[in-house]
Amino acid sequence: MLEIKNLDVAYGHAKALHDISLNIETGQMAFLIGRNGAGKTTLLKTIIGLLKPLKGSITYQGNEISSLSPEEHYLKGLRYVAQEKKVFGNLTVRENIEIAAYASGEPVDIALDKITSIYPKLKDFLKTKAGQLSGGQRQILLVGRALVGEPKLLLIDEPTQGLAAIVIEEIVSILSGLRDKVSAVIVEQNLAMVNRLADRVHILKEGKVAREIIDKSEISDTRGLEEYL
Amino acid sequence: MLYTVLYGFTIGAILYFISIGLSLTFGTIRVINFAHTLTYTIGVYALITLVAFIKGYFVLVAALAVLIVIPISYVIERFIIRRLYGESLDYTFIATFAVSLIGVDTIKWIWGVNPYPLSDPIGTYLAIWGLTFPLYRVLIVLIAILLFFALDLFFKKTIVGKIVVAALEDKDGVRCLGINVDKYFSIVFVLGSALAALGGVLYAPISSIHPYMGLSILLLSFAVVIVGGMGNLKGTFLSAFALGMVMAITARYWSQGAETMVFIVMAIVLIFKPIDI
Amino acid sequence: MDKEKVYKLNSDKGNELSVPLKNAPMKEHGVIDFLVIAAGFLLITPILSAHRVTDFMIFCIFVMSFDLMYGYMGRLSFGHMLFLGTGAYCSGLFIRYISGNPLLAILVGIFMAGLLAMLIGLVIVRTTGACFSLINLAFNQIGFFLVLSPLRGITRGEDGFGVRVSSFGFFNFANTTFKFWFVLLCLLLVFYLLKRVTTSPYGILIRSIKEDETRVKFLGYNTFFYKWLTFVLAGGVGGLAGTLSALNYNFVNPNMMDVHSNVGVVFASLIGGAGNLYGALVGGVVYMVISNFLPIYIHRWEMFLGFSLLIIVFKFRKGVWGNIQDIWEYIQKRKGAPRLAA
Numbered sequence: 049m050l051e052i053k054n055l056d057v058a059y060g061h062a063k064a065l066h067d068i069s070l071n072i073e074t075g076q077m078a079f080l081i082g083r084n085g086a087g088k089t090t091l092l093k094t095i096i097g098l099l100k101p102l103k104g105s106i107t108y109q110g111n112e113i114s115s116l117s118p119e120e121h122y123l124k125g126l127r128y129v130a131q132e133k134k135v136f137g138n139l140t141v142r143e144n145i146e147i148a149a150y151a152s153g154e155p156v157d158i159a160l161d162k163i164t165s166i167y168p169k170l171k172d173f174l175k176t177k178a179g180q181l182s183g184g185q186r187q188i189l190l191v192g193r194a195l196v197g198e199p200k201l202l203l204i205d206e207p208t209q210g211l212a213a214i215v216i217e218e219i220v221s222i223l224s225g226l227r228d229k230v231s232a233v234i235v236e237q238n239l240a241m242v243n244r245l246a247d248r249v250h251i252l253k254e255g256k257v258a259r260e261i262i263d264k265s266e267i268s269d270t271r272g273l274e275e276y277l
Numbered sequence: 278m279l280y281t282v283l284y285g286f287t288i289g290a291i292l293y294f295i296s297i298g299l300s301l302t303f304g305t306i307r308v309i310n311f312a313h314t315l316t317y318t319i320g321v322y323a324l325i326t327l328v329a330f331i332k333g334y335f336v337l338v339a340a341l342a343v344l345i346v347i348p349i350s351y352v353i354e355r356f357i358i359r360r361l362y363g364e365s366l367d368y369t370f371i372a373t374f375a376v377s378l379i380g381v382d383t384i385k386w387i388w389g390v391n392p393y394p395l396s397d398p399i400g401t402y403l404a405i406w407g408l409t410f411p412l413y414r415v416l417i418v419l420i421a422i423l424l425f426f427a428l429d430l431f432f433k434k435t436i437v438g439k440i441v442v443a444a445l446e447d448k449d450g451v452r453c454l455g456i457n458v459d460k461y462f463s464i465v466f467v468l469g470s471a472l473a474a475l476g477g478v479l480y481a482p483i484s485s486i487h488p489y490m491g492l493s494i495l496l497l498s499f500a501v502v503i504v505g506g507m508g509n510l511k512g513t514f515l516s517a518f519a520l521g522m523v524m525a526i527t528a529r530y531w532s533q534g535a536e537t538m539v540f541i542v543m544a545i546v547l548i549f550k551p552i553d554i
Numbered sequence: 555m556d557k558e559k560v561y562k563l564n565s566d567k568g569n570e571l572s573v574p575l576k577n578a579p580m581k582e583h584g585v586i587d588f589l590v591i592a593a594g595f596l597l598i599t600p601i602l603s604a605h606r607v608t609d610f611m612i613f614c615i616f617v618m619s620f621d622l623m624y625g626y627m628g629r630l631s632f633g634h635m636l637f638l639g640t641g642a643y644c645s646g647l648f649i650r651y652i653s654g655n656p657l658l659a660i661l662v663g664i665f666m667a668g669l670l671a672m673l674i675g676l677v678i679v680r681t682t683g684a685c686f687s688l689i690n691l692a693f694n695q696i697g698f699f700l701v702l703s704p705l706r707g708i709t710r711g712e713d714g715f716g717v718r719v720s721s722f723g724f725f726n727f728a729n730t731t732f733k734f735w736f737v738l739l740c741l742l743l744v745f746y747l748l749k750r751v752t753t754s755p756y757g758i759l760i761r762s763i764k765e766d767e768t769r770v771k772f773l774g775y776n777t778f779f780y781k782w783l784t785f786v787l788a789g790g791v792g793g794l795a796g797t798l799s800a801l802n803y804n805f806v807n808p809n810m811m812d813v814h815s816n817v818g819v820v821f822a823s824l825i826g827g828a829g830n831l832y833g834a835l836v837g838g839v840v841y842m843v844i845s846n847f848l849p850i851y852i853h854r855w856e857m858f859l860g861f862s863l864l865i866i867v868f869k870f871r872k873g874v875w876g877n878i879q880d881i882w883e884y885i886q887k888r889k890g891a892p893r894l895a896a
Contacts, residue, residue, distance in 0.1 A: 096453060098449060098452075098453075117452070118449070118452040118453045119452055119455050119456065119457050121453075122453060122454060122455030123455055127453070128453045130449070130450065130453075134446075134447050134450055135447075135450075136442070136443040136446055136447060136450065136451075137446060138442055138443075138446060139439055139442060139443055143439055144443075146436065146439065147436075147439060147440060147443055147451065147454060147456070148454050150436060150440070150454070150455075150456060151454055151455030151456050152455065193454065197455075309684050357864070360868060367624070367630040368867050370630065370632075370684070370687060371820060371824065371863055371867055372863070372864055372867045372868070374817065374863070375859075375860040375861070375862075375863035375864045375867070376860065376864070377860075378817075378856050378857065378859055378860035378863070379856075379857050379860035379861060379864075381856070382854050382856040382857040382860065383857065386854055386857075492814075496691065496695070499688055500692075503685075503688065533699070533702075533703050534699065534703070536695070536699075537695065537696055537699040540692040540695050540696055541692075541696060543688070543689075543692050544689055544692045544693065544696070547681060547685055547688070547689045547692075548677050548689075
């Protein structure tokens with residue numbers, strides 16, 4: 049479904065990704081792991097079109113997408129959830145969803161139903177300003193925003209970072225419920241989560257693909273993965 | 278004394294009309310538009326041209342003048358401003374300054390350099406508490422207050438307004454939700470320019486009209502935006518009226534010092550609260 | 555200052571400086587520069603008059619002072635005329651009320667402009683970007699207003715006042731030829747001074763500040779001091795230009811403090827190529843030629859100026875000189891010659 053070939057990405061003159069190649073099949077949940085600065089966020093940002101690669105190609109469902117803008121990616125079904133849990137703080141939760149529904153054409157009420165069915169507690173917060181939500185609630189709102197319309201590929205950057213264990217549990221169960229409905233590429237440092245959800249794991253080190261695990265059974269070897277974090 | 282207050286509010290209102298566009302453009306596109314008051318000037322000249330043809334209906338003529346400005350500001354946005362997204366500040370300054378140079382010279386070419394007189398379109402006075410106030414000035418202030426609430430509603434209730442508010446906070450986030458933010462920022466730009474033209478049109482009957490009128494009020498609008506905060510609607514409203522008062526009060530005691538006082542206030546604000554661009 | 559430390563700052567960043575280090579050559583061009591510049595000005599003198607060229611040269615000095623702040627340190631001021639005006643008025647007033655000695659007057663002009671820069675610099679230098687541009691503009695406007703109105707008693711407001719210098723030895727400022735050579739000498743001196751300054755470790759430091767101030771701070775340098783120093787230097791040289799203006803025209807008036815004239819020096823700096831002393835000279839001359847002669851041939855010269863600015867901003871960022879340099883380098887590369895590298 050998603051094919052990345054020989055990707056080079058740089059910030060100005062500083063190269064962040066060298067010759068990255070990897071594939072994701074439809075319906076799979078792939079995880080990207082690696083140390084801070086390894087290039088994971090850079091890779092996600094390039095896939096969604098916020099960054100343009102120096103060379104290489106990104107093919108999605110057979111089409112070359114590396115030169116498209118984020119808006120165009122959205123229409124193709126790609127959804128990006130950034131790392132810093134940034135919501136539209138000055139707007140209410142409901143309004144956040146309104147904006148998410150705008151481009152997709154999906155009626156706001158249906159979008160709201162979809163999200164409250166995955167995470168019922170959000171119903172109490174519809175009128176709250178998003179800026180007042182806790183970290184975990186924001187993360188869930190962000191995932192909710194990404195699910196509006198017909199998402200096909202989710203790109204999520206460190207969803208459980210900085211969250212308490214209970215909240216992480218909630219997020220894992222939400223993501224778990226999405227398996228087979230959407231494909232996903234998720235950046236994570238939480239190996240337990242990787243273990244439970246991943247169909248494949250790609251390890252980035254210093255801007256290069258250090259290792260790929262395509263076989264689910266190999267993923268449970270968490271000790272082997274730890275060295276890359 | 279009360280006249281001074283009214284005068285201050287009137288100037289404040291006009292400053293508000295002009296500064297709101299500047300503030301929004303800066304908050305959204307992050308471009309300091311030196312050519313902003315060009316639309317102000319164009320609006321005024323359109324007004325005086327139309328007035329010669331359509332005598333008597335000031336409101337109609339004013340509305341037309343403002344409408345004429347819209348395509349012009351769209352052209353400026355499309356061909357100049359849009360290319361300046363993300364550019365360093367010097368270049369945006371210089372490019373927009375160049376636009377205003379071209380614009381002012383064009384106006385000089387078509388209409389000449391001499392000032393045009395235009396009289397108070399209403400000419401009646403309001404009698405309150407034993408004093409007479411020019412009704413026109415009072416109306417200007419009322420319109421400004423109306424505008425404030427209208428804008429507030431716009432940004433709080435309409436989807437376009439909400440998109441802009443969201444984009445002000447997290448532009449990439451909005452883009453990744455499939456919305457072409459730049460298109461909405463263009464709308465904001467044109468809206469701001471139209472409001473500046475409105476300010477010009479309303480102020481024209483009580484000020485002097487000449488090709489450089491835009492430049493002199495531009496600096497004052499910069500001061501308003503800096504004191505009120507870029508992209509801050511309430512702040513711009515308050516600082517416009519505050520600085521309008523400063524001007525009026527200074528003018529009463531020291532007639533030429535009005536504008537300079539505004540700059541002194543701006544300098545003081547910048548010293549204690551430098552803006553981060 | 556640790557010269558080594560500063561050079562290292564730039565090399566390990568891996569970024570290109572906007573003003574490549576090749577402008578700070580290891581070997582001094584020295585005397586050749588002077589001869590070239592002097593020859594340049596002498597050559598155009600027969601075409602225009604000596605009086606005109608003196609004008610041009612004074613403006614070039616002013617552009618160099620502006621470029622120090624804009625091109626090298628990266629701060630665009632929209633109020634640099636303040637210093638020209640201060641220099642002009644202070645030296646003018648000195649001559650009028652205290653002493654007709656021209657050399658003293660020049661010193662007074664430079665000193666007062668520098669002093670003003672020192673004082674307001676303390677406040678202004680903290681700011682950057684649009685803030686810096688506008689606050690300079692504000693001070694310029696305030697200065698303009700001061701000479702126009704409150705100080706009208708001594709400055710004669712809008713009319714300005716005449717400046718008559720007495721001869722001091724062989725410094726005869728009534729003589730056009732003398733003025734020409736004197737201003738040329740000043741220009742060469744300023745060029746020399748600024749060349750030394752910008753190629754010194756201090757110069758590299760301020761260019762590094764332009765590129766990435768935080769980094770420079772982390773290395774332990776007090777960037778505020780260096781920015782302030784640059785501001786003072788720019789102000790002082792600007793004041794010199796002002797003083798020379800006063801002596802050249804025998805007249806001082808508020809136009810020398812006019813905010814709108816700032817566009818001229820910005821344009822000159824850009825068109826010549828910011829961050830480059832030669833560029834400043836080229837730009838100064840080009841702008842002077844344009845503003846003096848273009849209005850004669852093209853009625854709507856301001857429009858022309860506007861369009862040219864747009865073209866420069868969108869297409870020719872590096873200005874005339876920068877493009878010439880590029881072409882020169884290209885030729886060098888093709889010849890296979892070693893680059894004029896630092």
